[in-house]
Amino acid sequence: MNADPSAPEPSAWVRMTEADPGHSPAYVQRFRTLAERGTDIVGEARLVDAMLPRGSRVLDAGCGPGRVGGHLARAGHDVVGVDVDPVLIAAAVEDHPGPRWLVGDLALLDLPDRFDAIVCAGNVVTFLAPSTRVEVLRRFRAHLAPEGRAVVGFGAGRDYPFEDFLADAGTAGLAPSVLLSTWHLHPFTPDSDFLVAVLAPA
Numbered sequence: 001m002n003a004d005p006s007a008p009e010p011s012a013w014v015r016m017t018e019a020d021p022g023h024s025p026a027y028v029q030r031f032r033t034l035a036e037r038g039t040d041i042v043g044e045a046r047l048v049d050a051m052l053p054r055g056s057r058v059l060d061a062g063c064g065p066g067r068v069g070g071h072l073a074r075a076g077h078d079v080v081g082v083d084v085d086p087v088l089i090a091a092a093v094e095d096h097p098g099p100r101w102l103v104g105d106l107a108l109l110d111l112p113d114r115f116d117a118i119v120c121a122g123n124v125v126t127f128l129a130p131s132t133r134v135e136v137l138r139r140f141r142a143h144l145a146p147e148g149r150a151v152v153g154f155g156a157g158r159d160y161p162f163e164d165f166l167a168d169a170g171t172a173g174l175a176p177s178v179l180l181s182t183w184h185l186h187p188f189t190p191d192s193d194f195l196v197a198v199l200a201p202a
Contacts, residue, residue, distance in 0.1 A: 008107035009129035014084060024087035028065045032095070035067070043183040044121040045071035047196070048151055052077065056116040059143060060099070061106055061136075062124030064088045070096025072119075080113060082106065107132040109139040118143065118150040121183075125165065126158035133160070137172035144201055150174060153183060153196040162195045174199040 010018075017023050034041050045068045048058065054076040060069030063081030065088050073079040079099035083089050084106070092101040106128070118140050128136055140150045152169075156162065166176060177200045181192035188195060 008105055009131045011084060011127050011129050013127040017085060024085055028088065028091040031065055031067055041067050042071040044068050044119060044153060047183050048072060048117055048119045049075045051149065052117055057113060059115040059118040061118050061120040061140065062122065063092060063101065064122055066092030066096035066101065068119055068121050069099050073098040080111065082109065106136045106139065109143065111143060113143065114145045115143055116145050116148050120150065120152045123154045123158060125152055126154050126160045134168045134171050137169050137174060141173045141201060149177065150199045151196065152199065153194070156193040166197065169199055170202065173202050175202040
């Protein structure tokens, strides 16, 4: 069967899981094991929670097995999580009941909701196919409430230079309001090997 020519280019995550069907279950188990050991796996969620009043609408974009969105829901927010991987969404439903967990491609994101915050953690943007990067950011912009903010975090050395990401964000109508080098509020510098960008509608 021929691929749909109108479909977005598959992400690196999709290609990886197609090549190795055991990758997603192993990823789920990794975070379950970390949680069982008491490892802090919700630092991203704490930062986003600190930005918002209770009951805010949050999109967890590339939510994986739900660790970030699940914590935000337990903190009292109205959470929707979207991920392209149905195995990860099934784990989110099982481990973190409450939010709406949806299987979907971020390059095709089209929800009726408008969100006070969009969080995109776990290096998700570095897995996007390069041809979809600006479109994903445009869709983040379209799903933000007027005063909403998108928070995107990822590491260096993953074939998406920080300056390219910030340029793509500008093309998509998003401007940085805060740049950090960790989810623990350390400032971003030219030598930083991680970026947490808080973006607002331009």
